[in-house]
Amino acid sequence: MKKRVLITGAAGFLGSHLCDRFIKEGYHVIGMDNLITGDLKNIEHLFPHEGFEFHHHDVSKYVHVSGGLDYILHFASPASPIDYLKIPIQTLKVGSLGTHNLLGLAMAKKARLLIASTSEVYGDPLVHPQTEEYYGNVNTIGPRGVYDEAKRFQESMTMAYHRYHGLETRIVRIFNTYGPRMRLNDGRVIPAFMGQALRGEDITIFGDGSQTRSFCYVDDQVEGIYRLLLSDYSDPVNIGNPHEISIKDFAQEIIDLTGTDQKVVYQSLPQDDPMQRQPDISRAREVLGWEPKVGRKEGMKLTYDYFKQLSPEELKKSEHKDFSEHSRR
Numbered sequence: 616m617k618k619r620v621l622i623t624g625a626a627g628f629l630g631s632h633l634c635d636r637f638i639k640e641g642y643h644v645i646g647m648d649n650l651i652t653g654d655l656k657n658i659e660h661l662f663p664h665e666g667f668e669f670h671h672h673d674v675s676k677y678v679h680v681s682g683g684l685d686y687i688l689h690f691a692s693p694a695s696p697i698d699y700l701k702i703p704i705q706t707l708k709v710g711s712l713g714t715h716n717l718l719g720l721a722m723a724k725k726a727r728l729l730i731a732s733t734s735e736v737y738g739d740p741l742v743h744p745q746t747e748e749y750y751g752n753v754n755t756i757g758p759r760g761v762y763d764e765a766k767r768f769q770e771s772m773t774m775a776y777h778r779y780h781g782l783e784t785r786i787v788r789i790f791n792t793y794g795p796r797m798r799l800n801d802g803r804v805i806p807a808f809m810g811q812a813l814r815g816e817d818i819t820i821f822g823d824g825s826q827t828r829s830f831c832y833v834d835d836q837v838e839g840i841y842r843l844l845l846s847d848y849s850d851p852v853n854i855g856n857p858h859e860i861s862i863k864d865f866a867q868e869i870i871d872l873t874g875t876d877q878k879v880v881y882q883s884l885p886q887d888d889p890m891q892r893q894p895d896i897s898r899a900r901e902v903l904g905w906e907p908k909v910g911r912k913e914g915m916k917l918t919y920d921y922f923k924q925l926s927p928e929e930l931k932k933s934e935h936k937d938f939s940e941h942s943r944r
């Protein structure tokens with residue numbers, strides 16, 4: 616009998632790559648998504664596969680899955696600033712009600728549950744790089760609080776079920792991840808810069824560009840998540856690439872990669888935009904034997920090749936006239 620895994624947020628960027636990985640590993644995969652931010656085109660190649668089924672459902676409502684489950688991976692949540700600022704209530708619900716529903720399902724099925732947390736639980740960090748022991752610096756009532764606090768509550772509830780009920784749980788804190796299937800119009804740094812380059816627009820930097828980010832290629836991220844799920848470790852684990860770069864220097868890398876000659880323009884920094892973001896992955900190295908393998912130059916080329924295949928209509932659709940209200944991660 617194949618092991619069965621439920622992956623929520625299956626039609627999203629990271630969720631779809633996880634579906635691919637578990638199909639490859641021989642699991643029966645049940646994908647679930649309400650398609651608010653996900654796209655069926657990310658998983659349509661799996662529809663003919665006998666080991667894959669898809670449920671169009673919002674996990675903030677009662678979740679029912681027939682048959683047994685060995686694992687649940689909870690990746691259902693808006694993950695980009697444009698999305699969670701546009702649908703803040705749904706973002707809070709999927710992190711709270713959705714997590715509660717899936718914890719109950721895991722209890723009923725005696726399944727192990729892995730939740731997708733985020734580096735955003737650290738807020739605008741006062742500790743650098745960020746270790747799992749750092750409690751964070753988060754504005755609970757700021758515009759980003761709907762996402763940050765949803766994830767922090769999600770972690771708290773998951774650990775409560777682990778301690779009180781003895782439920783098998785895992786928590787991955789995901790740092791900036793990129794690769795094929797990202798949406799060009801989701802407001803995050805890489806798709807935003809690449810979309811502007813492909814459309815021949817100036818590249819927009821918020822603030823003076825000195826803020827830093829650390830980018831992890833999706834294949835490395837999926838490998839880390841897979842190892843964490845199968846490990847016996849229940850505390851949070853950072854999964855990300857510790858190679859840090861300033862946004863200003865990264866914009867120049869995009870210009871060099873795309874061979875374009877547009878200029879860089881600057882706008883004011885959005886509220887609560889973190890100035891530094893770099894994971895300490897000592898725990899992942901020690902517990903999982905994991906560290907990223909794909910360098911930024913290689914990963915960015917693979918991502919750019921994916922975006923170059925988009926039609927002119929898709930590129931035009933991805934255009935946003937004003938990003939000034941949105942943070943970029």
